[in-house]
Amino acid sequence: MAKILITGGAGFIGTHLAERLCGLASWEITLFDNFRRDSLKFAPQLSQNRRVNIVNGNVEDPVAIAEALSEVDVVVHLAAIAGVSSYYAEPLRTLQTNILGTVNVLEQAAKAGIGSFVYFSTSEVYGSDALWVDENRPCGIGPVAESRWVYATSKLAGENFVLRYADKYGFGCTIIRPFNIYGPRQVGEGAVSNFCRAVAARQAMQVYGDGSAIRAWCYIDDLVDAVIAAIDRISQEERVFNIGNPKEVVTTLSLARMMASLDSHAKIEHREGVHSEVRARVPSIDLARRMLKFEPKVSLPQGLEKTLAWFKQHGQN
Numbered sequence: 001m002a003k004i005l006i007t008g009g010a011g012f013i014g015t016h017l018a019e020r021l022c023g024l025a026s027w028e029i030t031l032f033d034n035f036r037r038d039s040l041k042f043a044p045q046l047s048q049n050r051r052v053n054i055v056n057g058n059v060e061d062p063v064a065i066a067e068a069l070s071e072v073d074v075v076v077h078l079a080a081i082a083g084v085s086s087y088y089a090e091p092l093r094t095l096q097t098n099i100l101g102t103v104n105v106l107e108q109a110a111k112a113g114i115g116s117f118v119y120f121s122t123s124e125v126y127g128s129d130a131l132w133v134d135e136n137r138p139c140g141i142g143p144v145a146e147s148r149w150v151y152a153t154s155k156l157a158g159e160n161f162v163l164r165y166a167d168k169y170g171f172g173c174t175i176i177r178p179f180n181i182y183g184p185r186q187v188g189e190g191a192v193s194n195f196c197r198a199v200a201a202r203q204a205m206q207v208y209g210d211g212s213a214i215r216a217w218c219y220i221d222d223l224v225d226a227v228i229a230a231i232d233r234i235s236q237e238e239r240v241f242n243i244g245n246p247k248e249v250v251t252t253l254s255l256a257r258m259m260a261s262l263d264s265h266a267k268i269e270h271r272e273g274v275h276s277e278v279r280a281r282v283p284s285i286d287l288a289r290r291m292l293k294f295e296p297k298v299s300l301p302q303g304l305e306k307t308l309a310w311f312k313q314h315g316q317n
């Protein structure tokens with residue numbers, strides 16, 4: 001049986017990935033997380049599974065990471081501080097966790113002799129206007145004076161470290177740039193999870209600015225398909241992939257209206273924009289289609305219905 005370490009494994013994406021891996025007989029799974037966020041409490045089946053070990057630790061702690069890496073074959077590095085409000089409230093922590101944590105995990109992974117490393121970056125590395133971007137588009141983020149960009153900066157630094165460590169120490173690596181993933185158990189912020197929480201609590205959905213920002217929305221199960229395809233892959237050929245659903249492109253206002261069509265009590269409230277806005281984020285996924293056989297299957301109406309049902313069942317969390 002192969003061993004996999006998922007840092008940030010108690011989070012939204014980590015718990016969905018772990019659930020899928022539990023369905024494949026070949027994996028022993030360690031979920032490593034400091035429980036800054038906790039989606040795991042909504043997935044008791046994972047805590048009860050004998051093939052899942054849960055470690056409460058910080059990715060910046062070399063001893064804790066080295067212990068968790070014992071006999072590990074594959075690392076999926078998800079642990080990060082994400083969410084626009086934290087870039088303003090905790091810019092330094094965001095940089096430290098996302099850069100120093102990543103370097104620490106890579107350093108210990110290299111020492112442990114792992115086989116491959118899957119790194120979660122972000123579509124934000126493309127900056128404010130990212131329409132139908134492919135992986136070769138130069139990364140261009142906003143002014144360094146604006147703390148809005150600390151997250152993108154940290155993820156871009158992380159990508160660089162992953163590629164250079166992989167080259168120097170000879171392990172395989174895949175970098176995933178996710179574009180707006182949503183679904184059940186997303187306890188962090190994001191337009192879909194924020195809208196679902198509001199509708200479930202019978203409060204108004206708040207649309208900031210004129211609601212014209214454009215996003216492509218990808219359901220969590222589709223993202224997990226791509227990660228499973230990436231996990232075993234050790235290739236020097238192509239290592240950076242956009243993952244998202246370019247078939248489901250809407251403005252934030254249209255998204256709110258779609259949500260409103262699912263619940264007769266739902267209301268939309270317009271608010272002045274508070275943060276500098278990323279205007280458009282839509283991926284080209286041709287490379288992932290070709291190399292990972294990735295094809296998103298869940299439509300936005302289907303995904304929103306499932307996600308809203310989950311939030312209604314679990315309250316505001």
Ligand SMILES: NC(=O)c1ccc[n+]([C@@H]2O[C@H](COP(=O)([O-])OP(=O)(O)OC[C@H]3O[C@@H](n4cnc5c(N)ncnc54)[C@H](O)[C@@H]3O)[C@@H](O)[C@H]2O)c1
Pocket residue numbers: 007008009010011012013014032033034035036037038039057058059060077078079080081082097101120121122123177178179180181182187188
């Ligand atoms: N969800 C998306 O749409 C999206 C988009 C782009 C990139 N990503 C990236 O994917 C990864 C997973 O995202 P998610 O949506 O599951 O977020 P999440 O916040 O639910 O998961 C991240 C997990 O990391 C943990 N964590 C934070 N700091 C830690 C530390 N110092 N030590 C150990 N654990 C720590 C948190 O407790 C949390 O459980 C992140 O790296 C994120 O930046 C997500």
